[in-house]
Amino acid sequence: MDVRTKPREIGRKSLDVEALKRSFVEWLVYSVGKDLRSATRRDWFATAALAVRDRVVDRWMDTTRAVYAQDAKRVYYLSMEFLVGRLLTNSLANLGIMDACRVAADGIGVRLDDVIEVEPDPALGNGGLGRLAACFLDSMATHHLPGFGYGIRYEYGLFEQRFEHGWQVEYPDNWLRFGNPWEFPRPEVLYPIQFYGRVEEVRDGSGRKSYRWADTEKVFAMAFDTPVVGFGGQTINTLRLWSARATSDFNFGHFNEGDYLKAVEQKVLSENLSRVLYPNDATEVxxxxxxxxxxxxxxxxxxxxxxxxxxxxxxxxxxxxxxAIQLNDTHPAIGIAELMRLLVDQHGLEWEHAWDITTRTFSYTNHTLLPEALEAWPVRLVERVLPRHMQIIYEVNARFLQRAKRSTGDLARIQRLSLIDEHGDRRVRMGNMAFLGSHKVNGVSALHTDLMKQTVFADLHQEFPDRIVNKTNGITPRRWLHQANPPLARLISSRIGQSWITDLELLADLKPKADDETFQEEFRRAKRQNKKRLAAYIARHVQVDVNVDSLFDVQVKRIHEYKRQLLNLLQTVALYNDIRDNPTKEWVPVTKIFAGKAAPSYQMAKLIIKLINDVATVINQDPVVRGALKVVMLPNYNVTQAEVIMPAADLSEQISTAGMEASGTGNMKLALNGALTIGTLDGANVEIREHVGADNIFIFGLTADEVRELRQGGAFHPREVIATNPRLKRALDMIASGVFSPDDPQRFRPIVESLYNTDHFLVTADFEEYCNTHAAAVELYRDRTGWTRRAILNTASVGWFSADRTVKEYASEIWGVTPVLPGSAEPAEAAPPLPDASREGGSRGDAPKDGGDLEAAE
Structure with a gap:
């Protein structure tokens, strides 16, 4: 054994109970600095994380060496969000040592579940975009694809959501308060990032023109690495997050003058870059x-x-x-101009050569058809903050439009193709930029991809008919079934073995079990166990007691008008009225469960949250209802909370306006855990129906084509629809008159007036069919056998929606990467440095020595 490469091979790396127990005690004493009597739960969490991390590092370095030895192509996944969730449970499960770790902890008087609860969710994302990125990292590592995630190490993340008098209030989510034992700081990996300044045109001795970006303000980006453990622990990839560091931490002159705030001003301003996810963009600053x-x-x-x-x-x-550089949405689209700048300005490549390299390196995932989500930055902002990049964007645009004009004389079409929106305040269209600079552009569901071709990228699709492809999203079965739902995971493994954990389509072997009475009973028992856990969570966090035997009707996602929490809520009020009108009827008890955050500047979404909480207060306190209906809004929705909710859900609400949800992944997680979907033909719901069968899903509402026709035809008048639907009108009248807000009867007028006057998201148009479909779902719930059969078929039929399948499709059809199995090979010989490479290098502008980052697992 070479102790230089395997310094802790003996004892400290073993996965057996005794070795784990010994590691726990050693880390507690020598790294955490506590003994067994004085250690807190937080001390034990740090101890467990460090002991598990110990068992990851050698495999991490083996993975890196294997990639270098084969000079393998890598995927670089650029995303503003990585919603990774707790890493202790994920690492234990993927290493296969959850049970051994539990026994080892018990042996020293520690309850592992208590330790797990201490870990905060890393506040690195908001919703589906970030969770998808995390799923992809897991799948790449599990299937040995060389992958690297790049993002920002947010100090506070999005925000911690609390409810005060029913209103959303945002607090800093200080997830790093007690440190992060999973990350490895890399102070030697430090890059200069420039802003502002001016651009100088210079010529060399031969008269060749080039550009120099001068008089810039700089900040450093410092790397923090987190290992991403694939299932089985054989391949460990890397999530590298950047933290902003000031070029000068402290101005001693200002301090000596007594201006203490000015002394640290530069440090504070620089480090704001990695302070908060999605700062409020309602202001210019x-x-x-x-x-x-x-x-x-x-x-x-x-x-x-x-x-x-x-x-x-x-x-x-x-x-x-x-x-292969993958742009996860338009947030990193400026990278196309940045790579061109580096290749042309720093390394001296000719424009055409650099553009060819750039377009073959980048690919772009579009996640939305909403115009406001397809970023468009004011030209004046880009010119001021990144003047050289604006020049490059102009040049890219001019060359592209010159080509386009050869095939069309349609001025309106040329204007739509342009990277610059010339209407009003001129803007740079980042979606067009990402499209033009990528060799492949993918949607995330079949419907979404078709709509991309027909709507937002119709003109670009005509120019590049082979560029748009579909890659329907998927979820990792490790996190969302194996870890989140142990009762169901054990039941499945007892019947078909454990291979489904890495090949989810094997769940199809469960289909014959759907009519097996014994399996049905065990399936119900697993579901009820999960519902009891969620009921306890609800009682603990919002002090509402819910009936475990009621239908758990779940809508958990970002609060947005297009996702139509309002449609669900209006049906809830209508059902409340029905129960009050017929209190002696034998109602199927229903528990409505909402969760999700609203963007801080999105006032209508925040008002919807307040309405949900106010409706919940009235319904939950009404003695006439007597438990037939409960409404719960859980605060601070995150991955950990989702892991409690998803396994317990009976009915999955996926009711967005058709044509507006790109894909959704919550729909997949809920169906995988045996929930039946009620939804529109939107996003991946279309494909879920194809896989589970039309009899095992509740579909309602307008289609995407019908939505488009209704909006364009001008024939939709919500006021007339409301007038012809007494249940809807009654519900709206109650909201408008202050039944749910007696302290402020006018509070919800903006919601009601919006529905009466415009109803852009067609809530009123779909209300009646939604209510009828919901009633059919509730009626089916009376039939325990019929409901359970359909739930089993949902679990058995959604194996195709695995992130493993999605990532393999990316790998073969977009990225061109192949698996690399870790081995003992040494890295390839280093090449001579690239021309002028040190000008953009690593530690404070200088590139690290060859192989330097290999020894630190990069």
């Missing part, structure tokens, strides 16, 4: 900060990619064969 955040992490990531590539290659010709 907030918009600028968000734009700078996007460039900050994108520039650092691309500099890192080029530095790593340059260690073993002497020209950039092979970059597209060695690096």
């Amino acid at each position: 907030g918009r600028e900060l968000r734009f700078k955040q996007e460039y900050f992490f994108t520039s650092a990531s691309i500099q890192d990619v080029l530095r790593r590539y340059g260690q073993y290659h002497s020209s950039f010709d092979q970059l597209p064969e060695k690096a």
